[in-house]
Amino acid sequence: xxxxxxxxxxVRGKGFPARELEERWEKxxxxxxxNIMINCFGxxxxxxxxxxxxxxxxxxxxxxxxxxxxxxxxxxxxxLGYVDALDGAPWSCCPRHYxxxxxxxxxxxxxxxxxxxxxxxxxxxxFEPRLGAAYGQESIRQIGDLPEIILAALDRxxxxxxxxxxxxxPGQYEVTVRPALGMEAxxxxxxxxxxxxxxxxRKGWRATFAPILRSGGVGNGVHIHFSLEDAAGxxxxxxxxxxxxxxxxxxxxxxGVLAHGRALCTVTAPSVVSYERLRPNAWSASxxxxxxxxxxxxxxxxxxxxxxxAAVARSFNFEYRAADAAATPHLALGALVRAGLxxxxxxxxxxxxxxxxxxxxxxxxxxxxxxxxxxxxxxGEALDHLEGDPGTLMAGDMKAAYLMHKRGEAxxxxxxxxxxxxxxxxxxx
Numbered sequence: 001x002x003x004x005x006x007x008x009x010x011v012r013g014k015g016f017p018a019r020e021l022e023e024r025w026e027k028x029x030x031x032x033x034x035n036i037m038i039n040c041f042g043x044x045x046x047x048x049x050x051x052x053x054x055x056x057x058x059x060x061x062x063x064x065x066x067x068x069x070x071x072x073x074x075x076x077x078x079x080l081g082y083v084d085a086l087d088g089a090p091w092s093c094c095p096r097h098y099x100x101x102x103x104x105x106x107x108x109x110x111x112x113x114x115x116x117x118x119x120x121x122x123x124x125x126x127f128e129p130r131l132g133a134a135y136g137q138e139s140i141r142q143i144g145d146l147p148e149i150i151l152a153a154l155d156r157x158x159x160x161x162x163x164x165x166x167x168x169x170p171g172q173y174e175v176t177v178r179p180a181l182g183m184e185a186x187x188x189x190x191x192x193x194x195x196x197x198x199x200x201x202r203k204g205w206r207a208t209f210a211p212i213l214r215s216g217g218v219g220n221g222v223h224i225h226f227s228l229e230d231a232a233g234x235x236x237x238x239x240x241x242x243x244x245x246x247x248x249x250x251x252x253x254x255x256g257v258l259a260h261g262r263a264l265c266t267v268t269a270p271s272v273v274s275y276e277r278l279r280p281n282a283w284s285a286s287x288x289x290x291x292x293x294x295x296x297x298x299x300x301x302x303x304x305x306x307x308x309x310a311a312v313a314r315s316f317n318f319e320y321r322a323a324d325a326a327a328t329p330h331l332a333l334g335a336l337v338r339a340g341l342x343x344x345x346x347x348x349x350x351x352x353x354x355x356x357x358x359x360x361x362x363x364x365x366x367x368x369x370x371x372x373x374x375x376x377x378x379x380g381e382a383l384d385h386l387e388g389d390p391g392t393l394m395a396g397d398m399k400a401a402y403l404m405h406k407r408g409e410a411x412x413x414x415x416x417x418x419x420x421x422x423x424x425x426x427x428x429x
């Protein structure tokens with residue numbers, strides 16, 4: 001199956017006989033512009049193209065993955081790819097092209113690459129989780145060999161598994177893979193979600209990455225860890241003499257991310273219920289602050305070893321915390337890179353790091369001086385910020401289509417109560 005992760009964070013595409021693969025690398029499969037306007041509920045409230053137009057969905061060898069759990073079921077093979085115009089030019093609304101061009105700009109204009117890891121939380125449904133088992137061995141015991149099934153599949157498919165752990169909420173887990181360069185990292189995130197869902201289904205359960213399962217509950221985040229390096233792989237984010245260890249190279253990139261935080265949420269937290277998670281005192285971001293070891297910061301400076309002689313530069317990284325799995329990884333990372341590029345071009349100054357506790361004690365003038373503002377309280381508010389953004393994060397046909405897509409999603413469920421809405425998103429993601 002040639003496929004891609006679309007505006008709704010859904011993996012869609014077309015299948016073909018494996019014997020045709022060699023010709024399909026170039027020829028691809030037929031695709032239609034309006035397909036990207038299918039929202040997460042399977043509806044198309046609006047589309048710029050109607051029934052018009054034709055495209056090609058072209059599989060990319062780097063996106064190839066085969067899932068074989070060794071249980072006698074037919075192996076599943078899908079290949080992430082690019083959406084092209086019929087003349088072979090990149091389609092303006094293709095999420096993978098969107099990320100690729102941003103990464104190319106970063107390297108061409110500044111000699112920088114981004115090393116990234118997507119950290120996923122999910123909730124396993126279908127059994128009664130033990131109350132009080134947060135972070136506990138009992139929480140792992142309840143799901144039997146599911147961690148081994150998932151980790152083995154990640155390993156076989158080259159995703160380099162890192163950790164699997166029980167999380168805070170009943171039935172909630174976290175799974176991570178090792179960092180990779182930008183495009184590969186985003187591809188890994190798409191593949192990981194499919195592996196986890198497929199593995200849980202084999203146990204008769206359902207894994208959901210939905211941003212939140214009930215109003216006031218604990219949400220499932222996708223934390224995006226990233227660091228900058230040069231073309232030779234030398235890490236460039238750390239400088240022991242810089243503010244909080246942030247190098248002069250990384251400072252304007254991070255400043256750009258913080259400055260565009262409200263518009264970024266439209267792409268990184270793109271569901272109606274995402275904003276039930278982005279609230280104070282929920283271990284997720286609610287303001288555009290830079291924080292050191294603060295798990296409620298929009299961008300967190302992650303901890304590193306303080307032992308004498310520790311090699312800090314390689315492990316020094318930042319964590320963007322206002323993201324969830326309603327977002328397609330290619331769009332989320334592409335928008336983050338574009339915000340960073342804007343900061344680099346503007347030579348933006350890095351605000352001082354301030355924890356959410358410090359932010360709460362600041363006056364309005366102090367917040368303004370540090371560029372700290374509240375994140376959007378709803379998808380509609382976030383969309384307004386993206387619409388008002390002068391093409392920094394998204395422009396042209398993609399911006400118009402994306403805004404139409406997300407406003408259609410919000411409109412479709414405008415009259416739905418929050419508890420029912422959380423249930424719908426739990427089915428989708």
